[in-house]
Amino acid sequence: xxxxxxxxxxxxxxxxxxxxxxxxxxxxxxxxxxxxxxxxxxxxxxxxxxxxxxxxxxxxxxxxxxxxxxxxxxxxxxxxxxxxxxxxxxxxxxxxxxxxxxxxxxxxxxxxxxxxxxxxxxxxxxxxxxxxxxxxxxxxxxxxxxxxxxxxxxxxxxxxxxxxxxxxxxxxxxxxxxxxxxxxxxxxxxxxxxxxxxxxxxxxxxxxxxxxxxxxxxxxxxxxxxxxxxxxxxxxxxxxxxxxxxxxxxxxxxx
Amino acid sequence: xxxxxxxxxxxxxxxxxxxxxxxxxxxxxxxxxxxxxxxxxxxxxxxxxxxxxxxxxxxxxxxxxxxxxxxxxxxxxxxxxxxxxxxxxxxxxxxxxxxxxxxxxxxxxxxxxxxxxxxxxxxxxxxxxxxxxxxxxxxxxxxxxxxxxxxxxxxxxxxxxxxxxxxxxxxxxxxxxxxxxxxxxxxxxxxxxxxxxxxxxxxxxxxxxxxxxxxxxxxxxxxxxxxxxxxxxxxxxxxxxxxxxx
Numbered sequence: 301x302x303x304x305x306x307x308x309x310x311x312x313x314x315x316x317x318x319x320x321x322x323x324x325x326x327x328x329x330x331x332x333x334x335x336x337x338x339x340x341x342x343x344x345x346x347x348x349x350x351x352x353x354x355x356x357x358x359x360x361x362x363x364x365x366x367x368x369x370x371x372x373x374x375x376x377x378x379x380x381x382x383x384x385x386x387x388x389x390x391x392x393x394x395x396x397x398x399x400x401x402x403x404x405x406x407x408x409x410x411x412x413x414x415x416x417x418x419x420x421x422x423x424x425x426x427x428x429x430x431x432x433x434x435x436x437x438x439x440x441x442x443x444x445x446x447x448x449x450x451x452x453x454x455x456x457x458x459x460x461x462x463x464x465x466x467x468x469x470x471x472x473x474x475x476x477x478x479x480x481x482x483x484x485x486x487x488x489x490x491x492x493x494x495x496x497x498x499x500x501x502x503x504x505x506x507x508x509x510x511x512x513x514x515x516x517x518x519x520x521x522x523x524x525x526x527x528x529x530x531x532x533x534x535x536x537x538x539x540x541x542x543x544x545x546x547x548x549x550x551x552x553x554x555x
Numbered sequence: 556x557x558x559x560x561x562x563x564x565x566x567x568x569x570x571x572x573x574x575x576x577x578x579x580x581x582x583x584x585x586x587x588x589x590x591x592x593x594x595x596x597x598x599x600x601x602x603x604x605x606x607x608x609x610x611x612x613x614x615x616x617x618x619x620x621x622x623x624x625x626x627x628x629x630x631x632x633x634x635x636x637x638x639x640x641x642x643x644x645x646x647x648x649x650x651x652x653x654x655x656x657x658x659x660x661x662x663x664x665x666x667x668x669x670x671x672x673x674x675x676x677x678x679x680x681x682x683x684x685x686x687x688x689x690x691x692x693x694x695x696x697x698x699x700x701x702x703x704x705x706x707x708x709x710x711x712x713x714x715x716x717x718x719x720x721x722x723x724x725x726x727x728x729x730x731x732x733x734x735x736x737x738x739x740x741x742x743x744x745x746x747x748x749x750x751x752x753x754x755x756x757x758x759x760x761x762x763x764x765x766x767x768x769x770x771x772x773x774x775x776x777x778x779x780x781x782x783x784x785x786x787x788x789x790x791x792x793x794x795x796x797x798x799x800x801x
Contacts, residue, residue, distance in 0.1 A: 371703055389706035401700045405722045405799045414718055415708040438799040458708055 315344040316494055317368075317462060321377035323519075324363060337363050339519040340376065345462075345496060350488055350532075352497040352505035354551065355515035361498040362398065364515075365466040368496065369395035381462055393462040394455045398470060401451060402439040408450055409435040416457040425457040428487060445476040449483070456491065465497045469504070481507055482533075489532040502551050506544055507534060514554050523554045588769040596769035610777060612753040613743050616671060617785070620678025621739040628683050628735070629728055632690025637720060648687060656681035656742035664750050674746040674754075681742030682735035689731025693724030726800065729793040736789055740782045755781075 321342050326335040337360035345351050355361050366372045368379055370389040379386040381393055403411050408431060412422045426432045429449040439447055448468055455463055465484075469477045485508055488495060499505055505512050509528055516523040526547060575590050577583065588596065600606045631648075635641045659680050663673040697720060705715045747756025755774050762770035 369703075369707060371706075389703065389709075391707065391709045394707050395703075397700060397703075399700055401704050403701070403719065403722070405725070405797075406718075414710065414714070440799065 314346055316347040316382060317345040317496075318380040319343050319345075319368070319377075320380065322367060322374035322379065323376040324360075324367065324372070324374050336519040338374070339521070341521065342377070343513060343522060343525075345494060347494055348492045350495045350497070350508060350510045352499055352509040352512045353515060354499060354502060354505045354512055354555070355520065356555065357500055359515055359518075360520050361500070361515065362466055365395055365464050365496075365498045368462075368464050369393060371395075391458055392460055393464060394458055394460040395464040395466060396448075396451050396455055396468050398467040400447065402447060402454075404438065404440055407436050407438055408442070411439065411450060412454050412457045415454055416459075421457055421459075425453040428456060428490070429453045429483065443476075444472050445480055448472070448480060452484070452487065456487070456493075461494060463493050463495045465495065465499075467499055467501075468497075470499075470501070477504070484508060485533045502548055502555070506547050506551075512547075512551065514551060516554065524550070526550060586766075586768050588772070593769055593772060597773055600770065600773050606758070606773075606777075609753060609755050609758045609774075610781060612751075613740075613747065613755045614781065616674040616743045616746070616754065617678055617736075617739050620675040620743070621682045621736060623675070624679045624682035624735060624739065625686055625732060627679075628686030628731065629690050632687045632728075632731075633694055633716065633720060633724070636691045636694025636724075637716065645691070648684070652684045652688075654680075656738070657745045660746060660749055663746070669750050671751070673750050674743060677742045677746035677750075678739045682739040685734035685738055686728070686731040689727045689734070690724055693727025694720055696727070697723050725797055729789065729797065733786055733789050733793075736785045737782060740778070740785060744778055 319342055321340040323339050323341070324337045326337065328335055341364075353361055353364060363372070367374050368386070370379075370386045370393070373387060386393070403414070406414065408426070409422060412425055416422060416425070423432070426435060429452055431446065431449055431453055434442060434446065434450075439450060442450065451468070468484075469480050472480065481504055488508070497505065497508060506528065511528065512526045514523040514526070515521070528547065571590055574593075578587055578589055631644075635645050635648075656677050659677055660673075663676045667673040667676055701719055701723065705719055710719070743754065744756040744759075747754035748760045751757050755778055759771050759774040759778075762768075762774065
């Protein structure tokens, strides 16, 4: 066991997150008996890597994000971050939700202040996403894009080892989405946080990720893994980039 | 401002007009005063300090009973809403809830005797249940996602209760307080009709026995006006506390 542990820690891949043979089923409801989402699913994520989990709607991506965040427990296997088994939510990995998760009754600054008391860190987090001038307003007055930026700023203020993004931009229009994707890319370049993006947007996954894992089937399994070796921050004209189109076609063949 | 004054003047004129219409059309002249008699009686009452002491006595009972009910309703509502282990207590509260405050008067007099303590108790019983229920449902309606966020960021239990649960439930709590203050005011009048020798309820009761219907009507109007002002006071605090909803 110790030899195996040493191999995992010192191996050439330097994996930080291990998802080991996890299975998960929802309780059967009505006529639907087989609600198995995952069956012994395994994959790893390197430190500082940006990985995207790509799959069709309702394939179990959000369930996977919730398992990684510690909100729900897998029925078999385990999730390990920095060699520690995850069995409850914790500050070392933060999930940025698809849903609206800001505290409406707190100002922008207070929303960050509740997770981090240090004013320097609060201001730095606001600066990272260019939200300084909105510090004293309530989230309800912000646009959808700014709200997502605030969620990101709050997450960065907590300084987690691992960030999980569950379709963070799915509710935004395409222009705002592209702007935020570019900002996220810059943030990733600056912070080098290990990140997992859960999405059904193929272009978004290609634009941001170092590696894409495509999930498919019922129960889902890894259909293919595609490494993307472009440096961050990225300036990609997706419509004229042949490699971009080639990756997109590969994904579409396996989607 | 001018428009508001005009609108309020119109409302009061309409009200007095309806009263005068009833006075002329229905056979009530033997026991109801005319508008002029009512006005004269109002001037007599308000130039005398007795009516103010009755108002202050009622207000004091309401403020003490209501404050105790607000503290108990909010604390117990949050505790039972937050902790599944305490939820069994709710069935006891649900059994007591349908009992109207007035039904507690005999028990209150037996236990606390005639006087202020019995009135505080009646006011408490009137205001507690709406405040408790609103707070409890406010806590229960907290979206799951906020709990997940709090767990992820490892917020302490105290901060979670104060900054998330309590703050989120504030609009619900204020709804309960507004219903509660109305109930408290109604309860105090009921209690004073029976168990005290001061207050607006007592004032109405004693004037009824003296067949002074003009004073009974003045007392009733004062109950309405003070109740309205108390509700406005709660709304004022609501605006101060819930800035983010504006």
